[in-house]
Amino acid sequence: MLLFTAFMVLALRAEAEPLEIDITHTSIDNLLQMDVTTVSKTSESFWGTAGSIYVLTAEKIRRSGATSVPEALRVVPGVQAFRIDANKWAVTVRGFNGRTANKLLVLVDGRAIYDLLFAGVLWETKAVLLEDVERIEVIRGPGGTLWGANAVNGVINIITKNAKDTQGGLVVAGGGTLEREFGSLRYGAKVGENSYLRAYGRYADRASGHLPDREPDDDSKMGRAGFRLDSLLSLDDAFTLQGDYVKGTHGSFDRRVTPDQRSRYSNLLAKWKRTIEPGEELSLTTYFDHTDLQNPVLDEDRNTVFSELQYLFHPLSTHRVVAGLTYIHSKDELTTETPIAIEPKRRTDDIVAIFAEDRIELLKEKVFFSIGAKAEHNDYTGYEVQPSTRLSWLIDSKNSVWGAVSRAVRVPSRLEDDLNVDGPNGPVLNNESDLQAERVYSYEIGYRTIPMESFFIDLATFYSAYDQLLNLENRQFGNKLNGRTFGAEASLSWQAYEDWQLELGLTHLELDLSLDSDSLDNSEVRVARNEGLDPSNQASLQSLLKLGDDWEVDTILRYVDSLRALNVGSYFTLNLRVGYAVNEALSISVIGQDLLDSYHYEHRDNQATQIQRGVFAKVLYTF
Numbered sequence: 306m307l308l309f310t311a312f313m314v315l316a317l318r319a320e321a322e323p324l325e326i327d328i329t330h331t332s333i334d335n336l337l338q339m340d341v342t343t344v345s346k347t348s349e350s351f352w353g354t355a356g357s358i359y360v361l362t363a364e365k366i367r368r369s370g371a372t373s374v375p376e377a378l379r380v381v382p383g384v385q386a387f388r389i390d391a392n393k394w395a396v397t398v399r400g401f402n403g404r405t406a407n408k409l410l411v412l413v414d415g416r417a418i419y420d421l422l423f424a425g426v427l428w429e430t431k432a433v434l435l436e437d438v439e440r441i442e443v444i445r446g447p448g449g450t451l452w453g454a455n456a457v458n459g460v461i462n463i464i465t466k467n468a469k470d471t472q473g474g475l476v477v478a479g480g481g482t483l484e485r486e487f488g489s490l491r492y493g494a495k496v497g498e499n500s501y502l503r504a505y506g507r508y509a510d511r512a513s514g515h516l517p518d519r520e521p522d523d524d525s526k527m528g529r530a531g532f533r534l535d536s537l538l539s540l541d542d543a544f545t546l547q548g549d550y551v552k553g554t555h556g557s558f559d560r561r562v563t564p565d566q567r568s569r570y571s572n573l574l575a576k577w578k579r580t581i582e583p584g585e586e587l588s589l590t591t592y593f594d595h596t597d598l599q600n601p602v603l604d605e606d607r608n609t610v611f612s613e614l615q616y617l618f619h620p621l622s623t624h625r626v627v628a629g630l631t632y633i634h635s636k637d638e639l640t641t642e643t644p645i646a647i648e649p650k651r652r653t654d655d656i657v658a659i660f661a662e663d664r665i666e667l668l669k670e671k672v673f674f675s676i677g678a679k680a681e682h683n684d685y686t687g688y689e690v691q692p693s694t695r696l697s698w699l700i701d702s703k704n705s706v707w708g709a710v711s712r713a714v715r716v717p718s719r720l721e722d723d724l725n726v727d728g729p730n731g732p733v734l735n736n737e738s739d740l741q742a743e744r745v746y747s748y749e750i751g752y753r754t755i756p757m758e759s760f761f762i763d764l765a766t767f768y769s770a771y772d773q774l775l776n777l778e779n780r781q782f783g784n785k786l787n788g789r790t791f792g793a794e795a796s797l798s799w800q801a802y803e804d805w806q807l808e809l810g811l812t813h814l815e816l817d818l819s820l821d822s823d824s825l826d827n828s829e830v831r832v833a834r835n836e837g838l839d840p841s842n843q844a845s846l847q848s849l850l851k852l853g854d855d856w857e858v859d860t861i862l863r864y865v866d867s868l869r870a871l872n873v874g875s876y877f878t879l880n881l882r883v884g885y886a887v888n889e890a891l892s893i894s895v896i897g898q899d900l901l902d903s904y905h906y907e908h909r910d911n912q913a914t915q916i917q918r919g920v921f922a923k924v925l926y927t928f
Contacts, residue, residue: 355695370896392525398459424718449691449713481921514914527553804851837870
């Protein structure tokens with residue numbers, strides 16, 4: 306509340322003394338004119354999007370000083386992004402957070418990095434070269450109608466730059482107290498008349514966290530290499546081919562108890578798009594993804610093939626329809642050590658889906674109504690249908706409202722369906738039950754406004770009802786848990802001066818869980834614990850200030866409410882970045898992270914460590 310009051314006082318003062326700012330050159334105006342793709346799987350205006358969306362631009366990511374995607378996500382309202390230890394993260398949208406938050410779908414250029422074994426994203430194994438990121442689109446709320454199962458609470462789509470926009474060379478190097486050393490090398494070149502290629506490599510070494518009684522072993526090392534080719538095959542045909550190889554070692558709080566996790570990932574994605582005529586497109590996306598993950602008691606070897614054919618067309622002048630077919634084939638082989646057992650050791654899963662969404666212009670350039678659904682079949686719960694309706698009203702050039710009603714599901718993971726655990730006195734988990742899909746019915750309303758020049762407000766509120774949530778029923782997984790969440794998110798951006806932008810993000814979340822009357826799970830303590838895994842309130846204030854042509858001073862002040870179930874108290878954090886452009890090719894920056902405390906917990910389980918204050922320097926050179 307203190308942050309909000311201070312921000313509004315500054316804004317009202319500006320209203321009393323108007324500033325002469327050309328809004329056409331501000332980042333706010335760039336955002337309002339930006340096209341986004343994640344909500345409707347096709348390009349549409351941010352201003353008219355009927356969904357709760359936040360866009361992290363390349364400039365915001367650079368000036369945040371972040372070294373990973375979860376770090377950059379900390380300023381997004383509605384997102385919970387906490388370090389568990391020095392290399393592991395708990396990231397979700399609108400609640401139900403944890404090491405593998407299972408209600409969030411994460412994509413890189415449309416390629417899902419959601420792990421089908423663990424039901425979530427192992428962020429420490431999915432590093433992205435941030436200098437290649439064009440933007441990150443964060444959808445808060447269900448996205449199952451177009452993206453399928455597991456997009457229950459949100460979708461994060463990391464969109465990288467076209468190879469044409471990354472020509473020439475780039476060298477990044479740095480190091481410090483926690484980010485011990487890191488370096489990247491990228492080079493882009495034109496190949497042929499209408500083709501562009503880039504290739505890159507990156508290495509990072511991060512130090513361990515902190516424990517009161519000793520130094521933990523949660524340091525990490527990761528290397529990554531990849532390429533992207535973008536080609537115009539003709540005036541109507543565009544083709545993209547890209548791939549990555551990632552290898553990393555990630556420690557835990559104590560190597561004597563838990564050996565290092567080792568991971569190797571590789572992927573190859575191809576996308577072809579034909580423009581038949583303006584407003585009519587046919588595209589085919591296919592990718593291969595290989596996972597080789599060695600955990601202390603569980604190794605995963607998985608191959609996944611994904612193919613999707615999508616067609617965008619206008620059957621009538623007031624209708625825009627996007628429709629498609631999706632096929633996913635995933636084959637794994639698992640190796641476990643006592644007391645964990647998974648049967649069968651090898652499994653092949655197939656998902657087949659069809660989707661369609663029609664966006665109808667009810668009132669010319671003013672009112673738009675969307676209705677759509679995705680029907681898919683999976684090998685765990687059979688057929689699932691995920692419908693949604695959306696309405697947006699562009700009242701005028703400074704005000705717009707939207708609303709949405711959606712149904713989404715999360716299907717059981719391989720681990721949840723086939724896991725068994727033995728104990729000294731018999732089975733701890735004897736998983737023989739037939740699990741059902743978790744379901745959510747979500748209702749959202751949002752409002753965007755420009756109340757005065759250079760000031761933008763984006764508000765969203767929601768209510769979601771969950772049923773058939775996973776719980777433990779007498780040493781078996783069951784679906785006897787239900788939940789309700791409601792909350793609100795606000796993003797307020799103010800271009801105080803031409804070279805100074807302030808942005809305030811606010812989040813409020815309430816979660817209420819209950820068990821079915823016939824549940825065998827009588828642990829109200831466990832239910833209460835699940836309710837306390839997310840903070841009720843979060844706030845962030847980001848300041849981006851340019852001093853002349855050469856200097857940048859950027860700060861991020863954050864407040865996070867307590868996590869009652871994890872015994873983590875509320876805290877403030879402050880990050881500071883000072884950047885200096887030596888010339889057009891060379892820039893130097895110094896970044897301080899978590900400057901208000903020597904160390905603190907952000908998340909807490911039996912292997913969590915404390916997050917320390919850190920400082921590092923970064924040099925960027927282009928040629």
